[in-house]
Amino acid sequence: MIVTPGARGADWGAGYITDLAYLPGYYRHQSPLHLNLACLLGSVAGVGIGPATRLGYLELGCGQGFGALMLAGCNPLWDVVGVDFNPAHIAAARAVAADAGIENVRFIEADLAEMAETAAGRELPEAEIVAIHGLWSWVGDAVRDGIVRLLAAKLRPGGIAYLSYNALPAWQGALGMQRLLLEAGRRAGGRSDRQVVAGWELVRELAEADAAHLYDGPLVRSLTEYSREGQSAYLAHEYMNAGWRPCFHADVVRALAGAKLDWVGSAQLLENFTPLMLDEKARAAYGRYDDPVMRELIKDTFLTRCLRQDVFVRGARRLAPAERDAALGEVTLALQQEEAQFAWEFDVPTGQATFGREFFGPIVAALAEAPRRVRDLLALPDLPRRGNPGEVVGMLVGSNQALPVLGPPAEPDVRIRRLNRAVAEHFVRPDMLDLAMALGTSGTGSPLPCTMLDLFIVDRVQRGESVDAGAWASELGADQPESEQQRLRDFIERMLAERAPVWRRLGALPRSAPSP
Ligand SMILES: C[S@@+](CC[C@H](N)C(=O)[O-])C[C@H]1O[C@@H](n2cnc3c(N)ncnc32)[C@H](O)[C@@H]1O
Numbered sequence: 001m002i003v004t005p006g007a008r009g010a011d012w013g014a015g016y017i018t019d020l021a022y023l024p025g026y027y028r029h030q031s032p033l034h035l036n037l038a039c040l041l042g043s044v045a046g047v048g049i050g051p052a053t054r055l056g057y058l059e060l061g062c063g064q065g066f067g068a069l070m071l072a073g074c075n076p077l078w079d080v081v082g083v084d085f086n087p088a089h090i091a092a093a094r095a096v097a098a099d100a101g102i103e104n105v106r107f108i109e110a111d112l113a114e115m116a117e118t119a120a121g122r123e124l125p126e127a128e129i130v131a132i133h134g135l136w137s138w139v140g141d142a143v144r145d146g147i148v149r150l151l152a153a154k155l156r157p158g159g160i161a162y163l164s165y166n167a168l169p170a171w172q173g174a175l176g177m178q179r180l181l182l183e184a185g186r187r188a189g190g191r192s193d194r195q196v197v198a199g200w201e202l203v204r205e206l207a208e209a210d211a212a213h214l215y216d217g218p219l220v221r222s223l224t225e226y227s228r229e230g231q232s233a234y235l236a237h238e239y240m241n242a243g244w245r246p247c248f249h250a251d252v253v254r255a256l257a258g259a260k261l262d263w264v265g266s267a268q269l270l271e272n273f274t275p276l277m278l279d280e281k282a283r284a285a286y287g288r289y290d291d292p293v294m295r296e297l298i299k300d301t302f303l304t305r306c307l308r309q310d311v312f313v314r315g316a317r318r319l320a321p322a323e324r325d326a327a328l329g330e331v332t333l334a335l336q337q338e339e340a341q342f343a344w345e346f347d348v349p350t351g352q353a354t355f356g357r358e359f360f361g362p363i364v365a366a367l368a369e370a371p372r373r374v375r376d377l378l379a380l381p382d383l384p385r386r387g388n389p390g391e392v393v394g395m396l397v398g399s400n401q402a403l404p405v406l407g408p409p410a411e412p413d414v415r416i417r418r419l420n421r422a423v424a425e426h427f428v429r430p431d432m433l434d435l436a437m438a439l440g441t442s443g444t445g446s447p448l449p450c451t452m453l454d455l456f457i458v459d460r461v462q463r464g465e466s467v468d469a470g471a472w473a474s475e476l477g478a479d480q481p482e483s484e485q486q487r488l489r490d491f492i493e494r495m496l497a498e499r500a501p502v503w504r505r506l507g508a509l510p511r512s513a514p515s516p
Pocket of ligand 1: 016022023024025060061062063064083084085086089110111112113132133134135139143237
């Protein structure tokens with residue numbers, strides 16, 4: 001973990017914590033191919049992305065740059081820029097990019113509160129996509145205003161912006177808890193991760209004393225979970241920022257209108273399918289309004305999910321239903337797991353969603369062989385009904401079982417092998433093996449979401465090490481008791497059986513890599 005000693009004293013962070021690096025992570029919703037899908041599902045033209053497109057991608061508040069690096073690595077023609085004001089983050093991101101030899105990514109140290117007015121901001125090229133994940137509701141007004149000015153200046157007309165934030169009213173029960181944690185933590189002093197632990201101790205004590213406003217809701221429970229797992233760096237970035245302020249969707253839409261952005265839908269694709277989100281009674285109220293902002297307020301009043309992941313377009317071009325279906329039909333999907341691991345049912349707020357076997361069975365079987373265009377899937381001879389492209393894309397990608405890709409997977413080239421090796425060397429930590437990461441892939445233009453443990457295994461396999469789950473478990477679990485090492489060994493064996501075929505099929509490992 002990177003620590004910046006003494007940074008807090010200087011307080012250049014304007015209330016945002018700067019003495020502890022944020023964790024690396026990959027969030028599939030930031031990928032331009034995914035954001036394009038969200039636009040098409042919302043009947044809005046996306047940005048045309050083909051294998052030869054020279055796309056500009058800008059990430060604001062990029063942390064250690066893992067996502068930006070992965071997208072650049074998988075798409076040599078894209079021009080990727082990551083911005084963050086923490087020099088420790090920028091130094092780490094640049095070091096990985098240099099070791100990986102990825103030259104189409106740049107990391108710029110700048111404060112978003114003022115970047116639009118500086119030379120660095122003026123020199124930034126316009127981008128087709130701007131991604132802002134985990135920033136908006138954790139910073140103060142000056143930074144949010146600066147982001148809007150940057151979007152106005154740097155997002156191309158027709159370009160897509162992705163913005164995530166802690167949503168109200170889901171977070172309303174945590175307002176008192178966050179404030180208590182922040183104030184108690186600050187009084188305890190020391191580095192932010194120690195502060196958050198100290199603050200949490202007071203929250204727990206008062207919750208046990210039945211404080212009326214620290215009820216045992218999902219947020220307090222998730223905090224307990226994270227603190228038990230020792231994720232204090234994550235917790236510090238979540239709770240110890242002075243500007244922390246969950247937001248209503250309507251207020252975010254109003255703020256981004258300042259950059260002429262139109263709200264299109266959710267990057268969590270299933271959220272765009274109201275029958276999966278709201279029961280009949282809720283839908284009756286929802287259906288009384290045409291206004292999408294009022295509809296989202298009603299939706300947010302029912303959903304317990306805490307993070308909104310919104311997609312905006314700078315000048316939306318509305319598509320007629322036939323145009324939308326034709327565009328969705330051209331999307332190529334890749335199955336992210338083996339057919340045997342496909343989940344035919346999954347939980348949604350209204351209960352369980354089911355992939356009808358008659359309709360989706362042939363589609364999943366075809367995808368298990370190779371990526372396919374949606375219109376080719378819908379033309380499969382054995383489908384019992386016509387189906388529509390929005391349903392296929394929404395269900396498969398929305399349940400995180402398929403990825404949009406640009407082309408057929410290829411054998412991993414030198415660039416991808418070097419990328420996967422560099423990220424494994426820089427980021428793998430034995431105490432965070434289930435962190436959400438991604439593997440570089442050749443041919444598809446799409447990083448393959450995975451865990452940190454996958455990164456470790458792929459790196460070892462591509463180095464030509466003999467596959468030895470026992471040795472890897474002993475190495476990763478060196479500080480753990482024997483029973484924990486045994487558990488890890490079993491888990492690695494299962495990963496090798498279930499995941500290695502996918503790594504090979506989707507261009508992260510050579511098809512000829514040694515078998516587990
Ligand atoms: C919670 S992290 C999210 C990082 C990354 N987007 C992710 O999701 O993994 C928020 C990031 O925003 C950066 N940040 C906060 N305030 C900023 C500002 N005023 N200007 C630039 N970056 C800022 C922090 O340094 C941190 O890396």
